[in-house]
Amino acid sequence: AGGTLELLLAACGGNIATTPGSSTPGTAKIPDTGLMVPGQLQWGADYVDGAPYVFKDPTNPNNLIGFEVEIAAAMAKLMSAAPKMIETDYGKLEPALLANQFDFVMNGWEVTPDRQKTELFSDPYYRYGQQFVVRSDDSRYANLSTSSNVQLKDFEGLKVGTGTGFKAADYLATDAKVITRLYDGNLPMDDVKQKKIDAMLVDVPIAAYYVLGAGPAGKPDTALKPIGKPLYLDNYVVGINKANPHAQELLKEVNQAIAELKKNGALKKIYQEWSMWNDQQAEIGIS
Amino acid sequence: MHHAVPSSTSRRRSRLVILDYIFYVAFALAICAFCYYIYTFRNTALLILPFLLQGAGVTIAISLISMILATIFGLLAALGCLSRFKLVRLIATLYVELVRGTPLLVQLSMWYFGIGLFLARLGFSPYATAFQIMTVLQNNSLVPDMFNGIFYGIIALSFNYGAYLTEIFRSGILSVDKGQYEAALSLGLNEGQVMRRIIIPQAIRIIIPPFTNNFITLIQDSSLLATLSVIELEQQTFALAFPLLDSNTKLFVFVLGALFYLIICYPLSRLTRYLETRMAVAY
Amino acid sequence: MNSEQDRTANASSHPHISTGLPQPPDLVESEIIIQTKGLNKYFGDKHVLKDINFAVRKQEVVALIGPSGSGKSTLIRCLNALEQASSGEIYIQGQKLDPYLPVKQLIPIRRELGMVFQNFNLFPHMTVLQNVIEAPLLVRKIPRDQAVALGEKLLAKVGLSEKRDVYPSRLSGGQKQRVAIARALAMQPRALLFDEPTSALDPELVGEVLKVMKDLAYEGSTMVVVTHEMQFARDVSDRVVFMSDGMIVEEGDPEELFKQPKNKRTQLFLERILSVLP
């Protein structure tokens, strides 16, 4: 599949603004034979509601930024390829991947039993958890902080919001006594602030961006505060289409790149920059 | 409903006319307040304006092309519905009923992931084809990454709206007095001439208002192309708004996006009114 | 100017409708233009035309009268293939009008007869002149300038020259009907069929249309007129045909039929319609 496309793109590659990655001396060069278009690392993600993974820079909307943008750039550099984000609606990432519209998905992707049937997964590049966020002036949580012990059952009988399709939605569904609100697109920070719900449960990077002010225009949101340690730890991985003829090679190369980034401290730097660095990363070998 | 409120008296009117002036003042104040609202966010507005304009451009282009194609689909299917041949009628009716009965979102997926993938397997890729053509013309950078989504999105939109337009065209054609057919036939015009010269020109007058209504809903429905990863005005607005931390600024971006839709759609409803009155000249 | 005269000469030398000097009606030839044989028409179960045998000779004016629902309209609509007869035969100028012919082949037969409808059926989106020249342009395919000249001549004939660029909605009923007559004449048909041409008109406006029809009759046009204007039927027609309940009940010379109707139903009908007050 896509054979013609490859040839065509290769044939007229001259017109594409490619910036061949200059191989930095000192770092091991990783081959790029698994890529559909040589010299171009195409990854699928959704930037529309993608902060802080991949999104438009609020201070200069011309730029796409986000911690995964930086990871992809670093990986591409190792492979001497140009990174190219292929915008894909989050709900359609899976079919688009299976249709070989890009090399791999990298958009806070997790391993699920369903996905295992059709996808190969890389080594984890981030270990994330779920973070509760409440109003700062909520007297019920006045003496709780990120080091406190907060569990899902603490929110029984209360309203907790998260995004449609988020892993948190599944966890919330496990306790029927918690009243779950699922939001499509716009996350419920305002709803918490406007006292429409009591808390939200989101991935750590999201809480870091919206509450701790990790982004470029970021300043901490004093109206909200995260409470409790991250729960339900899981890994972000890169997803590759099993049916892609180069799947195995690509997997190997991606894993090599991730290992290299873990080793040379590039990942740690990125996570620190985005206020996402925490103790859990040691479990996947970043130190 | 000039019927419902007949001759109001001028004495009562004079009292109520004062309310008219109060209204004018209030209306002017409201517009000033809205302008001031935009002014307070002028920095954000200036920052995101180019992006909203670009999104609006995509929306307009998609809607315009879709509407033209939908008109063609609708006209063909309407003529099919009125055809003398049973098979043609059946196909046209089937098209209308199936397409109207299923959600547009599902149709979009079907075109993009169903038919699109099937054609890709056969070696047809709209993106590659367009890229190739534009390469020959030395400006393939004009072909957007989301070209595949736009291509199948436009097909799905126009196919869907073609079904609605079919019904509008059909009822418009049927609303022309039967006597007009008979008069034209008795003068010796053939069926094609009757349609082209007599029936359709008269049907257009009746068709225009619902046609524009559909155009307006099509413009708003074009945002569903988001599922095909097309970033048009609504998705552009979202992409600009969601990463914002300040809720008021975020709300302002939504308001500005809505204003763009208003700017696109409102002239269309004015145009309808204008055409309606212009066409009424002969009547 | 010269070519203008040429065209006028052409048009009036056309044999179908004599636009030249008036000819006295006694020059009528016996050539048959319309003929039906055993015509039957059903609408569903309803037997609307029952075994109609009917003929119209060249330059003859036939008035078709009868109570409402007796099938008069249906009969003349069958002649023009606007309705398909259920059985029986129709000959127009000797050509058989087979209802199962494809539409294309109906056209040349259809244009032999010009139809004038009760409610005019002018094309509202065209000016008066465009209404008149539309069919000559499309069907007879004559050049536009000739068509315009013809249209102007016909409008002058029905007394509407100054209305040529007006839309039909601006015309009075009588004027509309005269345009409809001009439109039918523009196709130079063998015969004209009128379906109650005055019954949608204000009483005052009836006169102007009847005058035009009377002129046409005097010039020797062949006409079939469904009418409630008994005075017109009596004064102008060569023959009156009385229909009732789908059948031709009585026909004959107008003077005789009006004075001494033989059939009971004819008597009843004439009584009711001639004395409006009970």
Add this chain to the structure above:
Amino acid sequence: MNSEQDRTANASSHPHISTGLPQPPDLVESEIIIQTKGLNKYFGDKHVLKDINFAVRKQEVVALIGPSGSGKSTLIRCLNALEQASSGEIYIQGQKLDPYLPVKQLIPIRRELGMVFQNFNLFPHMTVLQNVIEAPLLVRKIPRDQAVALGEKLLAKVGLSEKRDVYPSRLSGGQKQRVAIARALAMQPRALLFDEPTSALDPELVGEVLKVMKDLAYEGSTMVVVTHEMQFARDVSDRVVFMSDGMIVEEGDPEELFKQPKNKRTQLFLERILSVLP
């Protein structure tokens, strides 16, 4: 049955329309029911009614004739406040009809006059009986059983008893117009206004409506009739008013006016309309 009779007695003792024994027209009182003084009406710039002075006495039958566009309809629509007069005064039964009155206060004056429209304007979503009793129920607020009895009586009067539960779409034109008359009578108005009540009817159906109107006239109803039926105007009306170009040009006894019209325009109009053929 007793109460039924009571109601009938009630109804016939109502002074507005005598439903009792016919009274010969010479018993006419000189009470004035409708009067206009210096009535003017403009549509935009168009001067449609010019200084109309017009009066109708009790039990008088006035025929309003005149060419199309002369303002006859506008005049009787002004009397009913369906159009607002531009200047001048209208008195109905002595009450002044001020066009600037609030709608509420117009209603009692409006119901003094019953209007019968050319195209009937029956309410298509109601049966014949409902059409007749709707206004008595809503406006006069009489109990439903009385209203039904009244409605049935009136339908009997116009000869439509058996159609009481039929929808108007199932009626012929003449029947529709008779229902419209019954509907107007149900409000027991002082006078009836007819706007060309027969001109939308097939010639055969005209008779039945004129018969009902003739009966009403004979019973002493007050009526203003816009009509093109010259025979009716001559036979039934007490006075004929001829309008032309927004003015009352001539009025007088029907026999005289028809035989020897004084005004030139009247002569011309009568010539045209009485001899349909030019």
Add this chain to the structure above:
Amino acid sequence: MQWLLEAFPAFLVGARNTLIYCVVSFPIALVLGLLLALMSNSPFVWLKTPARVFIEVVRSTPILAQMFLLYYGVGAVLVQFNLSSIDNAWSAGIATLALNYAAYEAEVFRAGFLSVEKGQTEAALSLGLTPWQNFFRIVLPQAIPFMIPPFVNDFIYMLKDSAIVSVIAGTELTAVLSFWVSRHGSNSLPGYVLAIALYLILSLPTSYVARFFEQRLRAAL
């Protein structure tokens, strides 16, 4: 396929919620639409212009933006008065749907009234009926059969449009669908089929009943 059984009750709840949104919003939209139609035909500018402005602005902007405005905009004001609890997904969803559709129904009403001949009003007025009696007894009943088909169209549109409340945590059918589809992305087809079937079950009886009433009402005309 397996998960569909597990999800079935949730889909039913979603369908029920969709129905509630529409059954509550649509009558409100009808009443508001009637009001707007009456206002926009008023001779007074202060009644007419607000109605026209409302109709044009609401029709020309996306319903999603209106939803955000009602939910967050109004919510931001209400929170000052500690009233934000009344501005939840239900009330905001119903208000948005009702206001949005009111603009469309207003135009349907206007066309419906125009379709009733002027002579009907004249006949009613000359019989002495008041303008309101004329409106409710004569004009409205005749306009209704004409208006039923567009109303039904709009109701069916609304069944699908109510999906927009999913952006503010409304749990209607589409929200349920996307929740389950996001969990089982690789074999989501049965979910779509089930959702379409439920939408059809909601919409088909509506159009059937409406057609029945339309025919009955038209029978008299």
